[in-house]
Amino acid sequence: METELPHFEVLSNFIVFEGLDGSGTTTQCRLLQQKFEKLGVNSRYTCEPTESFIGKAVRQVLQHNQVVAEGTLAKLFAADRHNHIFHPEDGILAQLEQGAKVICDRYLFSSLAYQSVDWNFDAVWELNRYFPLPQDLVFLDVSPDEGYRRVVQRNTTQEIYERMELQDEIRSNYFHAFTLFEHTSMNIHIFDGTLPVEELEELVWKRLSPSDN
Numbered sequence: 001m002e003t004e005l006p007h008f009e010v011l012s013n014f015i016v017f018e019g020l021d022g023s024g025t026t027t028q029c030r031l032l033q034q035k036f037e038k039l040g041v042n043s044r045y046t047c048e049p050t051e052s053f054i055g056k057a058v059r060q061v062l063q064h065n066q067v068v069a070e071g072t073l074a075k076l077f078a079a080d081r082h083n084h085i086f087h088p089e090d091g092i093l094a095q096l097e098q099g100a101k102v103i104c105d106r107y108l109f110s111s112l113a114y115q116s117v118d119w120n121f122d123a124v125w126e127l128n129r130y131f132p133l134p135q136d137l138v139f140l141d142v143s144p145d146e147g148y149r150r151v152v153q154r155n156t157t158q159e160i161y162e163r164m165e166l167q168d169e170i171r172s173n174y175f176h177a178f179t180l181f182e183h184t185s186m187n188i189h190i191f192d193g194t195l196p197v198e199e200l201e202e203l204v205w206k207r208l209s210p211s212d213n
């Protein structure tokens with residue numbers, strides 16, 4: 001696929017976690033944040049979709065309460081992301097400028113992986129190509145079977161992408177997306193998301209602790 005690559009801006013101290021549903025991103029984001037806090041490093045946890053009114057509209061669609069035309073969800077995610085990055089008071093850029101490390105649970109890589117399941121990859125790329133990149137992208141890799149098994153175990157109402165038959169495609173979209181960023185200065189760390197929580201926490205910390213940066 002001929003995807004035109006723009007100049008990428010990479011933000012220091014911005015860390016993103018990604019993975020299939022059930023890969024454990026929220027757990028590992030929280031654990032990393034606690035580790036930074038223990039060291040006295042100012043750090044913030046945030047996630048996408050956000051808690052803003054745009055993020056709430058996104059959740060309405062994810063939870064089957066609203067049905068929208070093709071491409072609309074990708075645009076809603078992009079609007080939520082734009083506000084998340086650029087909001088003048090509590091946006092990610094503002095937090096970084098105040099000296100915080102920002103740990104974000106999902107970001108544009110989720111859009112490239114998930115929205116291209118029901119829209120075309122280049123259209124999703126077009127909406128997301130101008131967002132700044134994190135310094136570190138942590139991908140927690142679980143097999144589609146394992147991720148899905150964990151989602152079912154949670155016993156919550158299943159969202160639109162939480163269907164077994166989509167997981168393979170979402171996972172390969174992630175890996176395709178990563179190839180587009182190979183020549184940027186963003187570090188991509190891929191870990192086995194099926195490792196025990198504490199072991200994974202240690203591995204992530206080895207890569208991201210301040211002494212190694």
Ligand code: TYD
Pocket residue numbers: 021047048049062077105106107108109110111112114115159161162
């Ligand atoms: P997640 O935080 O994993 O869900 P929950 O709060 O239910 O644990 O994210 C919600 C879903 O949104 C997940 O299936 C991935 C999806 N998603 C996208 O499809 N595109 C995106 O750009 C983002 C950020 C998330």
